[in-house]
Amino acid sequence: MTKLKYVGSSNLRNVDGIEKVTGQTRYVGDMTVPHMFVAKVLRSPVPHALLTELDATPALEIPGVRAVVTAADFVDQGNYGWPIKDAYILAHRKVRFVGEPIAVVAADNAAAAQAGVDAIVVRYDTLPVVSDPLRALEADASLIPEVSPTGRGNLCNTHLVRNGDPDPLLAAAPALFEGTYDLPHQEHAYLETEGALAIPEPDGGVTVYVNVQSPHINRNNAAMVLGLPVESVRIIQPPVGGAFGGKDDVLYQTTAQVAKLALLTGRPVRLVLSRTESMAASYKRQAMRIHLKLGAESDGTLRAARADLIVDSGAFASTTPLSSWRATMHAAGGYRYDAVQVDMRTVYTNNGYSGAFRGFGNTQATAAIELAIDELAANLGRDPLDFRLQNCLRRGDLTMTGAPLGSTIGLADCLEWVRNRSEWTSKRATYDAQPADAERRYGIGVACYFHGIGLGGEGVDFATATLRVEADHSLTLTSGLTDFGQGSRTIFTLVAAEMLGVTMERIRVLRPDTYTAPDSGPTVASRASVVGGNAVRVATSKIAAMLDMSAADLLGCEPEQLVRDGEQYVGPDEEPATFEEVVDHARELGFQLSAQGRWQVPEIEWDFERGTGVPYFGYVFGAQVAEVEVSRRTGRTRVVKMWAAHDGGRILHPTGALGQMYGGIAQGLGYALMENFRFENGIPQALDFDRYRIPRANDMPEIEGTYIETHLPEGPYGAKNLAEPVMIGAAPAIGNAFAHATGVRIRGFPLPRVAQRK
Amino acid sequence: MRLVFVVNDAAVEIEAVAEDMTLVDLLRDLLGLTGTKRGCESRTCGACSVLVDGRLTRACRTTAQDVESRHVTTIEGLRGPDGDLSDLQNAMLDHGAVQCGYCTPAMVVAAEALLRRNPSPTRAEIRSAINGILCRCTGYQQIVDAIEATSRGRRAARSSGETASTAHSGSSQ
Numbered sequence A: 001m002t003k004l005k006y007v008g009s010s011n012l013r014n015v016d017g018i019e020k021v022t023g024q025t026r027y028v029g030d031m032t033v034p035h036m037f038v039a040k041v042l043r044s045p046v047p048h049a050l051l052t053e054l055d056a057t058p059a060l061e062i063p064g065v066r067a068v069v070t071a072a073d074f075v076d077q078g079n080y081g082w083p084i085k086d087a088y089i090l091a092h093r094k095v096r097f098v099g100e101p102i103a104v105v106a107a108d109n110a111a112a113a114q115a116g117v118d119a120i121v122v123r124y125d126t127l128p129v130v131s132d133p134l135r136a137l138e139a140d141a142s143l144i145p146e147v148s149p150t151g152r153g154n155l156c157n158t159h160l161v162r163n164g165d166p167d168p169l170l171a172a173a174p175a176l177f178e179g180t181y182d183l184p185h186q187e188h189a190y191l192e193t194e195g196a197l198a199i200p201e202p203d204g205g206v207t208v209y210v211n212v213q214s215p216h217i218n219r220n221n222a223a224m225v226l227g228l229p230v231e232s233v234r235i236i237q238p239p240v241g242g243a244f245g246g247k248d249d250v251l252y253q254t255t256a257q258v259a260k261l262a263l264l265t266g267r268p269v270r271l272v273l274s275r276t277e278s279m280a281a282s283y284k285r286q287a288m289r290i291h292l293k294l295g296a297e298s299d300g301t302l303r304a305a306r307a308d309l310i311v312d313s314g315a316f317a318s319t320t321p322l323s324s325w326r327a328t329m330h331a332a333g334g335y336r337y338d339a340v341q342v343d344m345r346t347v348y349t350n351n352g353y354s355g356a357f358r359g360f361g362n363t364q365a366t367a368a369i370e371l372a373i374d375e376l377a378a379n380l381g382r383d384p385l386d387f388r389l390q391n392c393l394r395r396g397d398l399t400m401t402g403a404p405l406g407s408t409i410g411l412a413d414c415l416e417w418v419r420n421r422s423e424w425t426s427k428r429a430t431y432d433a434q435p436a437d438a439e440r441r442y443g444i445g446v447a448c449y450f451h452g453i454g455l456g457g458e459g460v461d462f463a464t465a466t467l468r469v470e471a472d473h474s475l476t477l478t479s480g481l482t483d484f485g486q487g488s489r490t491i492f493t494l495v496a497a498e499m500l501g502v503t504m505e506r507i508r509v510l511r512p513d514t515y516t517a518p519d520s521g522p523t524v525a526s527r528a529s530v531v532g533g534n535a536v537r538v539a540t541s542k543i544a545a546m547l548d549m550s551a552a553d554l555l556g557c558e559p560e561q562l563v564r565d566g567e568q569y570v571g572p573d574e575e576p577a578t579f580e581e582v583v584d585h586a587r588e589l590g591f592q593l594s595a596q597g598r599w600q601v602p603e604i605e606w607d608f609e610r611g612t613g614v615p616y617f618g619y620v621f622g623a624q625v626a627e628v629e630v631s632r633r634t635g636r637t638r639v640v641k642m643w644a645a646h647d648g649g650r651i652l653h654p655t656g657a658l659g660q661m662y663g664g665i666a667q668g669l670g671y672a673l674m675e676n677f678r679f680e681n682g683i684p685q686a687l688d689f690d691r692y693r694i695p696r697a698n699d700m701p702e703i704e705g706t707y708i709e710t711h712l713p714e715g716p717y718g719a720k721n722l723a724e725p726v727m728i729g730a731a732p733a734i735g736n737a738f739a740h741a742t743g744v745r746i747r748g749f750p751l752p753r754v755a756q757r758k
Numbered sequence B: 001m002r003l004v005f006v007v008n009d010a011a012v013e014i015e016a017v018a019e020d021m022t023l024v025d026l027l028r029d030l031l032g033l034t035g036t037k038r039g040c041e042s043r044t045c046g047a048c049s050v051l052v053d054g055r056l057t058r059a060c061r062t063t064a065q066d067v068e069s070r071h072v073t074t075i076e077g078l079r080g081p082d083g084d085l086s087d088l089q090n091a092m093l094d095h096g097a098v099q100c101g102y103c104t105p106a107m108v109v110a111a112e113a114l115l116r117r118n119p120s121p122t123r124a125e126i127r128s129a130i131n132g133i134l135c136r137c138t139g140y141q142q143i144v145d146a147i148e149a150t151s152r153g154r155r156a157a158r159s160s161g162e163t164a165s166t167a168h169s170g171s172s173q
């Protein structure tokens, strides 16, 4: 095998780094165009009410106000949503959460727009607030959606796993553990808030610059509610200041709102949300209540599991039917069982609304099972890491759903790595022996995870890419999967450069634009490396084949005889040909040098009714260890150090991959220690960074991370995905370390502030 | 008010500006220096960090009045001697310290302020120096790595008598 130049090299820089590090990058909030109006939004102050009166016309009396839109301005009142069409671009007939947009005003300046918002006449006839998901399921609970998608009140959807019958095994198990876990909402807190700039086009269409994750879905949606053909709506994604799953539905609303205002006024309109608006109006990680029952033999062999999940979807379904499916598929963790059953119910409430967030449901599922497994191991008097090694998935095992594992399984290797690097055994012993009344107590804890690759049964999982050679011999690459800071532009560039034997500098990745980039479905579930990278691989292989033919013709040999020296093509006899000569000759031979590549993940099959089948074609794995210090006086937990190992297949861009790991761990640490997006009777309790704290540099420990490299045959150069799953081990590892330090077993996050005696 | 101050080594004169206009709005909306970001209204995110007379300052809690006759340095003014990337900016790229990039200008400004004050910071001191700036992407570790490497590089250059490609305030106007 020839030596690879870019794949796996630690000398790679992100392709768009220079503009970012010099402050030149223009995010949507940095863009202004002449004669631009600015927009402000009227939002609901109450969690649940009928809009008995809504008169927006007084806004138009305010000097400087140019237009105002409400639900009435959209086709079908702006009804949208996928997979369940239960949401509105602007509230229609009722409001269902605090922060739901009701009307948007465009004006000459922000002050006039705000005055316009304040002038709108609106009357709320309050309805009973549904805040507790269990209460929401009761027959007399106030109905939140207009139509129940299940015909059973606030029940939004269900999923299940049926892998044997765990009940007799649980009844007979010598060691039984049962616990209920409450995993809270979490706010994405991307540093750049949501924003969109719409520019009306002379042909009656509209162009929108918007920091959305999935431009094509956004375009289709906007065209539908605006009553325009899809080609009349052009979505361009400028650089995005972080997303983590959070920049879709909320921006579908924003996009349609500003597009309509631009069409009405004939002028550009920009709307950038404030931090407080962003925190109120954007969707969250779903809160989940997870009940687990685990049974094991006295020697520690896990036998059976039963899990029951209640998922709080909030006011709209958004992608919760999908992420709740992922939670269901992972609820018993990456272990071997004889029988597992899972039942999951998703419920509407007035607690904001929930959707995609890094980990996509598995963050919560893994948190619960990993806290539970740790407690079961402790009850059996076992070392928690040994216990995991005894039961974790290995080659030839079936997953908790009874499905095959795929070909690359690095879970035990990850556990071994964190055990060795953290000096687990000696630290466990030292901390076991520390005095119970010490002011600072220390603990060390572990968690591990498995995570299905791609969308699985969540949808058709494909991506498309195009590659063309330009007249100046540079290359232009497009992909429908987008980059919002996780580095996929760099990954795509390096895959194409490696395959073509050219420098990365020769290749330019266009910003996603629905006029030029092919549709690739949603950029979620860490699909970019594997699915997006493969689409790039397919497109590139077509160009490479044309160039090989050209070079062979030029050098008078067979394509198989060619070797490469840098960018040059070398044949057996003639002088080497430059890349430019080969390209020019290819054109003379009539090649277009433009190709499209599409890649779809291998077929999987899941029977949603019966809860059986094959949910994913492969998995990634990982393990993390956390060491914590808990102060008796303040009750504060500080994470002293973390170790993390992830089986991400072949690592294409090691520096970037480590950055994903560290960033993911920071979000997991925040979830464990400080982030808790709480609703009090439907009212969000923290809408700024003072009250919703996310980790700062001093909150973060030093992290020692590694990638256990396996080779996924389906992945580009053997790569698997990693951006999402690297976050999911951190919170439970910290929770388990806290238990080791204090003797207090927790049943949810964030950790309590008051440490107790062991 | 009439405002006269220096931005990135160039004198700036603005005829009429509200006294209480925040520096972040002034830089972004009046001067087009959009490298300084806004991330919150509660003065807690640090994305708007700039240098005022060399001191790290949040531009959203500073007004036009506050910067009268002062020197303001923004990310647009922090470049290497020949207009290239500074050693710090190169280190940020080499260490993977830049993901979405939204916090990056503030991180560069804060790191530069630190290294001028303290050429040999410990990792704990580096963390404290950037503690006021939120980053949701990186977990901070590679940012700390980049700043540490820069400080090492500058020390080595200084002891061997070379001029490091240290960033200096330069005009960007």
Ligand code: FES
Residues within 6 Å of the ligand: B037, B038, B039, B040, B041, B042, B043, B044, B045, B046, B047, B048, B049, B058, B059, B060, B061
């Ligand atoms: S904008 Fe957040 S601190 Fe200034």
Ligand code: FES
Residues within 6 Å of the ligand: A191, A241, A242, A485, B097, B098, B099, B100, B101, B102, B103, B104, B134, B135, B136, B137, B138
């Ligand atoms: S790189 Fe995204 S916020 Fe720091």
